[in-house]
Structure formats: structure tokens, C-alpha cells
Amino acid sequence: MTLVLLCVTSVFYSQSITGKWKTIDDETGEAKSIVEIYERSGKIYGKVTEILDAKRAKALCQDCSGEDANKPILGLTIIKGLKKDGKEYNGGSILDPKSGKVYRCLMELTDKDKLKVRGYVGFSLFGRTQVWYRVN
Secondary structure, X not given: OHHHHHHHHHHHHOOOOOEEEEEEOOOOOOXXXXXXEEEEOOEEEEEEEEEOOHHHOOOEOXXXXXXXXXXXXXXXXXXXXXXXXXXXXXXXXXXXXXXXXXXXXXXXXXXOOEEEEEEEOOOOOOEEEEEEEEEO
């Protein structure tokens, strides 16, 4: 029994967060977009590949600054530079296109099809968490 549990645990923790994820707004509970998470040079990035609300499909990141200012949200890279640290991914940032704010980011698979995404300022205690769902 212990061997089976160890095998299941190691398979679970070896699961990758790369792929497409449906984002769910933690305040409204509504599905907002599809984000494709990918790895480049050993770091994790994610870009918006689909916006689910047709009225917002051509929205711009009006409150963003720097290179993201006034860019279309569709195609925008919102996750930058995360690194795997045990069962978590951290050390990078996440952009909230609605507010234009950039937060530190922590991600963790809670099962193979659920991703806990936390954006925070300073300490992870001060932030918001969303659960995203894998799109097959």
C-alpha cells in the first residue's frame, strides 16, 4: 500500500502546469479567459489566448505601464518568470490586466486539473487567490 501511495504521489507532483487553463474571477466566479502556460529557458510564462466575454474580446490593457501599456489583452503575457520550487512555482510575477497592476505570483497544482494561482504584494499573506481549471 505504501508503495502505491508513493507512486501516485510522485506522479502527481511530477505533473506540469504547462498547458491551457480557464481563468475564473475570484470575485464574480465567472470564467474570464484561457491562458496558455508554457516553459521557456527553464522559467514559466503564460499568455492570454482567448477572452471568453465577447464584449471584452478587443479590450486593451489601458491601466498597464511599460511595454504592456495599451496592448490588447488577447495575446498579452501575464505570467512571467516563475520557477519550480518543490511543488510550487514562484519567483515571478502576474499581471492583472483589469487593474494594470503587477503582483508577485505563487502557483500550485491542487490536482492534475486545478491550479491555485495567488497574486500578492510583499508577503503571500497579503493577496488574492484564484483557482484555474485545465482545458483539454
